Amino acid sequence: MLFQTPEFLVLMTVVLLAMAVIRKHSWQLIILLIASYIFYMGWSWKFLFLLLFSTFNAYFCGLQIQWAQTKRRQQFWLTTAIVLDLALLAFFKYGNFTLGSINDVLAWSGSPQRVNLIADLVVPVGISFYTFHTIGYCVDIYRGDAQAEPSLLRFSLFVAFFPQLVAGPILRSTHFLPQIKNEVTLRSENLRSGFNLALVGLVKKVLVADHIAPLVNFIFDEPQGLPSVFILLGALGFGIQIYCDFSGYTDIAIGVGRMLGFEISKNFNYPYVAHSITDFWRRWHISLSTWLRDYLYVPLGGNRHGTFNTYRNLMITMTLGGLWHGAAWNFVIWGFYQGALLTIERMIGWGQKRPPSQHEAVASGAAPAPRISLGSRLGWAVAWIVTQYLVFLGWLIFRVGNYQDLAYCVRKYLVFDFDLRVSSLGAGNVNPFVALGMIGAFIVLHTASYQSGGFARRLDTMSWQLRTVIYLIAFLALATLWPTAVQSFIYFQF
């Protein structure tokens, strides 16, 4: 079930009314859990069994880790939990990728033998997210950072809570489980604030991402022969599309959660204002980057065992992070590329610190940023341009799966050919102008949102008259520009 469908509107209305009517906490949780499973079964009822398996596995192993008397027993149950979870992920998500890669190697070595791929293997939606929930939960108990949840109902809801189930943000048990222990109470501030955030997310997804997608597809479906200006436009378009698609989803997830009285942690913080790759990863998919830091980078040794090991750990973490995104080599290359950039930044000492923006300083109560001289402003501007150039080069790697096409795109991206004949843009049935308009609108509105501390937050505090006008404009824009076919979210495939 997608957020932007009538079915979800019905589900959400029913859940809200049920939360208003039902006073018994356990019944509220049961309703939320049933709603979560209905939401998930909107894709496939068969995969619900995988979700249930992952839930029971983590629930049972979590209790065993807590009850174990010795470190060895704890390690045994932690390993069991992680191996079973990763086995699911490995089979469904990476099974055919691995077999296909073996075939590639066999073909490359001249061997006529091939291994058979697993027929009709589909990646269950959300598997990458809920396995990370459960692995993180078990590790937290093992480390003593969290207590095992004794209630199967509460734990099941933590794993399956519908707003974040299929594309995150990746929940931390220490953050979310305590919230489930409280009775669900509807509060008008939460309802409005959550709705405002969800509305912003819907606008990002439906108005921006879905209208840029046709242009991006047109460019990258057959990029060979296209001039540099198209490739740059495609990279820019895809960067904006994936941001609006994914952060739009996250906004809706957080907003819907807030309407029900739950706080889900932030996942994006204006990544396209980053002045370094390190800064970018503090702002992009925050729940994943912090998860990888806490459950992969730190256990590998983090930065505690010398410079070489720090770089090695960084590369391993980011490369696996790339692979987490999808079972294809371009994601591995993308992760490796990000790791290499982070390593280089560490080597030269760039990006480890950044000055807070004016509104961030005000929001955090810190002293206002010192006045930046013209020279340093220029330096920051150059750093921003270089960072974003590298980030958008990364999006090319992320988007273009075919290696010949990727090599062509990267060459055209890096070496501008000054071929400005753009007449084939807009040929046939491809009309790029709305996409170009949306790219322009995004740049303007995103900058304004950053300067003002976020549109959703402004909506929360503005006068009701102004808010009414904005609601009307947003509803009319959505009604008019709603795509004819419902588009899925990009991150659902991961």
Add this chain to the structure above:
Amino acid sequence: MEYSNTRRANFLALLRVLDIPLLAALAMGIYFATAYELVDQYRLMPLAHSRLLNSKELLLDRAATGAHDVFILGSSVAVDGIDCHVIDKELPAGMKSYNMAWAGAGPGRWPLIQPSLVEAKPAAVVFEIDFPSVITNTPMPRHMAAVAGWFDFAPPDYRPTLEKLLNKENETDPLYASRLSQLLEFRVLPLVHLEVTVRETLRKDLRYEGYDKNFTDPWLRLTVVNEAAMQRSIKQNVEQLLHAKVEQMNYTADLIRLMSDKLHAVGAKVIFVLAPMNPDVLSQLPSDYVQKMSAPLVQAAEESGAIFIDQSTLLPASGFSDHIHPFEAGRVQWSEAVGQAVRAALQGDQRPHAVSDT
């Protein structure tokens, strides 16, 4: 606000945000009213849609005059490749031809216009066929079906026929949906209209002015595409054609039978023309490709007593603006060939499934 977990407090909280669904309902009301005005009254819609509407009105006008004309239907290949001035020279005095092809419209759109076409009692109808349109056979966009439904293109008694033919992704649903549902499908029309208007303004290599009402020389392309784009589109086209299967022709074969039966019933000559193909594409296909792929179409035409003419090898590469669309000299040459075929058909020389007029 004082924290309270009572049921009353929960409902009060919901009531305090009741402005949201009410405003959403108001916005939908404004949207519906505006869509009605813009589309129904002002015909603010993509040019392809208004061309469809104008085609129907032209057919009904011609029917009212009692004239027997020649109508040409097809995709952008016919839009760009047929000049009615040239065809008219081949026709008996007083008879006129109309190029009613639409860009982006394959054979799947023929049934929409069929009732009006029958009502116009034409002397002859030429259906242009090109393999990409037949192979792709894209379902009718829902908004186009909604426009067709709104403007009564498909009377209810025609529904069983349409449902049999337009069976992809519930194509016919918007045709017979309620007025409100049809209005809801109109939401993209102003946007696409805006988009095409911008394209018209910015692109000097295309000509859209009057396209929706131009049934004589409606071609869109004014220049030949650059070499890189040409090579890319030829490559894509060849790949698409090589991947196609003969079975993909069956749908169009059914349409040939339907259109032939209905039009023969009002005394019209029915001619199906396999459009000229770019030699740079043809040369990369197996030598028997055209014959093999068109066999079901030829058979359907033969069974229905219609004329099928293969003009795939008619034009040289210089007669195209890109991988598929005839251009300038190519347009004139093809129009002459079509005109001659129509004249022969009107004179009774049917030459069923004649192979290539070159």
